[in-house]
Amino acid sequence: MAQCVQCGRQLPPFSFRKICQWCVQHEAAQRGEDVGYQRMETAPWMRQRSASMAVTQAIFGINVAVYLAMLFAGVSMLDNPSGQDLVRWGANFGPLTVSGQWWRLLTCVFVHGGLLHIAFNMWCLWDLGRLAESVYGHWTFAAVYLITGVSSSLASIIWNPVVLSVGASGAIFGIAGALIASFYLGEFSLPRAALQGTLRSVIVFVGYNLFFGAVIARTDNAAHVGGLLMGLLLGALIARVAPAQDDFLRRIAVLLVGVLFLAIGVMWLQHSRAYLLHGQNGVGLRQGVDTEIAEGRMSAEAERAAQLSASR
Numbered sequence: 001m002a003q004c005v006q007c008g009r010q011l012p013p014f015s016f017r018k019i020c021q022w023c024v025q026h027e028a029a030q031r032g033e034d035v036g037y038q039r040m041e042t043a044p045w046m047r048q049r050s051a052s053m054a055v056t057q058a059i060f061g062i063n064v065a066v067y068l069a070m071l072f073a074g075v076s077m078l079d080n081p082s083g084q085d086l087v088r089w090g091a092n093f094g095p096l097t098v099s100g101q102w103w104r105l106l107t108c109v110f111v112h113g114g115l116l117h118i119a120f121n122m123w124c125l126w127d128l129g130r131l132a133e134s135v136y137g138h139w140t141f142a143a144v145y146l147i148t149g150v151s152s153s154l155a156s157i158i159w160n161p162v163v164l165s166v167g168a169s170g171a172i173f174g175i176a177g178a179l180i181a182s183f184y185l186g187e188f189s190l191p192r193a194a195l196q197g198t199l200r201s202v203i204v205f206v207g208y209n210l211f212f213g214a215v216i217a218r219t220d221n222a223a224h225v226g227g228l229l230m231g232l233l234l235g236a237l238i239a240r241v242a243p244a245q246d247d248f249l250r251r252i253a254v255l256l257v258g259v260l261f262l263a264i265g266v267m268w269l270q271h272s273r274a275y276l277l278h279g280q281n282g283v284g285l286r287q288g289v290d291t292e293i294a295e296g297r298m299s300a301e302a303e304r305a306a307q308l309s310a311s312r
């Protein structure tokens with residue numbers, strides 16, 4: 001059965017129209033014409049979007065719960081957490097991560113460095129997350145979020161290995177990148193005006209934050225770029241290879257491509273940059289992350305760095 005080219009509703013049998021009566025009335029109202037609106041079923045994409053927020057809400061809740069736990073543990077809400085506090089709660093710090101604490105690539109995505117930091121990220125997550133979840137479905141959205149989050153953490157270490165990195169912004173950039181690629185390359189039943197407006201908003205969001213990330217020294221723009229690039233890749237593959245939400249096997253294959261890139265990044269980082277990271281481990285820790293650990297590890301890390309350097 002034919003569908004409306006604007007909203008995706010099914011058209012009546014043997015209809016030669018290309019758009020449904022609901023869209024005709026809606027366009028007439030926008031032109032200022034007096035039309036008698038009929039009560040109609042909500043458009044499919046709008047109904048799906050309003051019902052598909054479970055994962056977004058869960059991710060939102062985890063971030064808030066971690067921040068509240070930090071506050072209850074004694075971290076000040078008014079002052080930014082210290083480097084030691086952030087490391088204790090799972091921040092991404094190259095020397096520790098590459099030394100074997102790879103779980104920091106993921107945990108740092110749920111840790112934030114202050115009230116304004118988490119407030120802005122959660123605001124962005126709420127808007128972009130519910131849209132992406134309606135487009136991709138629950139489990140695909142969750143997987144894309146986590147994969148792009150880890151990708152942003154890897155990019156952060158590769159670009160600047162001795163800088164602490166926390167926050168959900170890398171994963172949020174990943175979601176934005178996935179939406180941009182999918183909206184450009186995929187076919188959706190959303191009205192054209194809504195699709196163009198949404199795409200424009202996402203692109204403005206990415207451009208605005210990349211620009212100010214380059215201006216503000218404390219912003220980890222490498223993490224933003226890493227998440228964005230992985231999101232663009234996954235979004236493009238989903239749009240071209242597995243656009244249907246019920247195409248389970250193809251979706252798994254696409255996500256495995258992302259996991260493969262992460263594995264390659266981890267192996268490259270471990271073998272190509274580890275000697276530098278281990279050599280800087282004690283120095284970075286001495287500069288404010290954990291001076292007590294630094295004193296005990298300086299000599300051991302220097303010896304390990306020399307061995308790694310000699311073996312390259």
